[in-house]
Amino acid sequence: MIRTLLIANRGEIACRIIRTARRLGIRSVAVFSEADAGAQHVLLADEAHPIGGPRAADSYLRTDRILAAAKASGAEAIHPGYGFLSENADFAEACAGAGMIFVGPPPAAIRAMGSKAESKRLMELAGVPIVPGYHGEAQDEATLVAAAARIGFPILIKASAGGGGKGMRPVLRAEEFVAQLAGARRESKAAFGDDRVLLERYLQKPRHVEVQVFADTQGNTIHLHTRDCSVQRRHQKVLEEAPAPDLPPALRARLHEAATAAAKAVGYVSAGTVEFIVEGDDAFFMEMNTRLQVEHPVTEMVTGLDLVEWQLRIAAGEPLPLPEAPAPRGHSVEVRLYAEDPAEDFRPSTGPLRQFHLPAPAADLRIESGVVQGDAITPFYDPMIAKLVAWGPDRPAALARLGAALAECRIAGIASNLGFLGRLVGHPAMLAAELDTGFALRHAAVLQPPRAAAPPLALAAAALEALLPPEAAPENPWDRRDGWRLQGAGSRLVVLAEGEALHRLRLVPAGAGWTGDLELAGRRLADGILQVVLEGVAHRVPVLRDGSAVQVSLPSGAWTLRLVDPHAPVGGEVAAQGRLAAPIPGRVVQMLVAVGEAVSRGQVLAVLEAMKTELRITAPADGVVAHVGCAAGDSVEEGAELITLVAAG
Known part of the structure; x- marks a missing residue:
């Protein structure tokens, strides 16, 4: 077994890996950026090394600094977690070159499945059904426009190198294609350093169903059942459950078989997830995530397994602990608690967690978080605060347990999606398992009601x-209230x-x-x-x-x-009528107007990138641009003036 493990990640997944390592008697080494110097994974690890500035590009994406920390600590293996370098074949090769075990699949498998286009080609050769689309190397605009017309609208643009919804844009009409293509390429370049895209037919009411697979170095490959991850916002998962409900047995068996075939086709090793688009009785391969998934706890809750332990044992050269998957027991549902404002189109929120209370873990409730009260949610990383994972003997019981847990949560100091999640798990359509990837948008009136006046x-x-x-009562009688x-x-x-x-x-x-x-x-x-x-x-x-x-x-x-103060002078805090400010810290990726230009209400004036999300700054009313306070490429703080508008005429 591995003796010393470096975790090349942060947040709740780093904490989770450290806890499993400790249970197995493995010494854990954390790495941290300047923004994470006091983070929970740093406090939990046996040893922790600084690796650079707060931006991921200056720390968690720096292979050289991570390897230097691993060498200095004497680590034998590096676990990449999920996100950052977890699906980076060059990083996996660099670990091997430094004489360290990469806890994950071989670089060749990462490359094969990391490219959506190449993975589609390989799956087609392996007999795994794929969605009709364009996965070619030619990336010029004319080729992509012609391919889109051939496939037919609606169409889905996807980043070839990406995941997590980054660089993904549905396009309903041909006249929108070029503008959406530019946005998808820009987002993909920012997230993955690669602006290549692929095109697929956009299915109308698909479910997102995935299969957990595991393979060892002896050639054994098994599946660990299905998960449904259909409930999403901005193409990113919000609620996941296992097993996927209401799948015909024949379709479920086909998914298990196809996922295992996909893993074997690329010589896979370690944990992986094969994702499918399911519509009716049809299932199409979507992509394979060559890492542990955020939603892996729901699989653990219904199988009783520790998937991180499996990863570590396989990385140490051991065979799979089981020859086949144990039958799933009961049902499990997970939600992701985010620092974001659903009433503002899920705009990320930053700041200190001034009040943060989660329910106590129990046999039927698992809590995973990398923050505690007083910690700050920064603009540098994903805004997930915690995962709540509930188990029940059946699906209704699991949802009820999760709803009760959410009711116990308290968060103050930042905006969160707590209310959204509470409404989601109790929604009649959720209870009836009427699932597809348009669920959140279709029920937005209930899940994201307009901000009501204070009751x-x-x-x-x-x-x-x-x-x-x-709380400390004043002694001075003149301070009485x-x-x-x-x-x-x-x-x-x-x-x-x-x-x-x-x-x-x-x-x-x-x-x-x-x-x-x-x-x-x-x-x-x-x-x-x-x-x-x-x-x-x-x-x-x-x-x-x-x-x-x-x-x-x-x-x-x-x-x-x-x-x-009722006696304060009036007008001191009134903001300029047309001043448009940055809602959170970020980087200006596009400035679409100039001084003197007339704009109309709802027109996109600028695009801001923050916390892995693109925010569009729109005109609140018709007017004329009087001042532009920044340019494309500038970094701006929260509240910084972007654009000032004045009334026309």
Whole structure:
């Protein structure tokens, strides 16, 4: 068995690998960027080495620095996790050249399956069905336009070198193709350093079903059943489950057989995932991920296996621990908790996790996270905060367990998709397993409702936060907040700003509470919880105060309200009407307008890349560009002025 293992990754997967290594008696070595100096995987490892700046290109993608850390630590093997260099054949070769074991498949298999075009060709030769499309080497625009016309619209553009939805664009009409092609190429180049694409027929209601495969160095290959990963946003998975529900037995058997054939066709070793597009009784090969997947815990929950342990044993030259897959037991569902705002088209969110509580792990609930309360979500990496994985004897029980776990979560300080996930796992169509890759978009009205105005309970909680003394009660009587006066009770005016709307609440002390615009009482409990008594009904409400901002979390959603001094001069905080600012730190990849240019409402003015996502900055109204504050290629901080518009005429 391997004695010392270096983990060339970060976050929850690095923590997971370290824990398995420790259980097996393997010494673990972590690497970290400047942004991750205090990260959980660094604290958990037996040894940790700095490898560069906060950007992945300066640290987690630096083969030379990772190998130097491995050599300095005496590591015998390197586990790449997922993402970063995990599917990089050159990195696998460099590990071998340095005399270290790469915990993964051979470089030839990575190359064969890393190119979507080449993998499609190999699968076709192996008899695995593929989606009709264009996988050729010619990449000039004219060739691709002609190929798209031949395949017929709608069509899907995919990055040849990529995964995770990067460089993937559905195109419904021919006139949109050239613009979407440019966007897909740009995104692919930024994510993978390669702008080659392939084209495929865009199926209307496909399911994303995958098969976990494993192979050893003795030539043995097995499957470990199916997973369904159809629920996605921006072509990235949000919910995964195992086994894939409602597959006809004959189709399930064909998927197992095709996945095993795909692995054998490229001489595969270690863990891999063969992904299929399934529509009706038809299944087409989509791609093979030559690494461990984010969603591997659902397979572990229904098989009772540790797939990281399997990887390490196979890397050490051992045969597969089992000759065939054990029968799946029960059902498992996983969701990915992201730092993003579903109400803003899943825009990533950055900042400190000022409040972060997850339910306690149990036999039927697995929690995987690389952060704790107080850690920061930075703009440099994927915004996933945690994975919640539930098990049940059947699918309804697993979904119910997951829903209960999500209800226990509390997050404040950043935006998250927690509410979205809660609505998702309880949606009638989810309970009925009516799954396809358009699920989230089709049910967006329920899953991503427009941001509603703050309800009375949210206003009451924010007002109570302003009225109650701090947790350490002040000794100075002049600091009292109860409106006490020498002659009769005085009133308090609490002004709460919700965007541009102002809520003015006049409250008068009455017994242990207040009356007036609200019948309100309450007290502070532990861990940032207020007991809010509104109109006689008591509620437990998580509240986070950050300066003048008060974030209130309710089962129906979260609202941030700002405490406004009612005596402050008006206008000091009013922003310029046409000032368009960067919503998060990022890099400007396109500036599409110039000073003096007339623009119309909804027109895309600039494209910002941040946290592996392209954000389009659009005009909020018709106008004229008065100022451009940056250029393509510039790095910008959150709040930096991008463009200023003025009214036409």
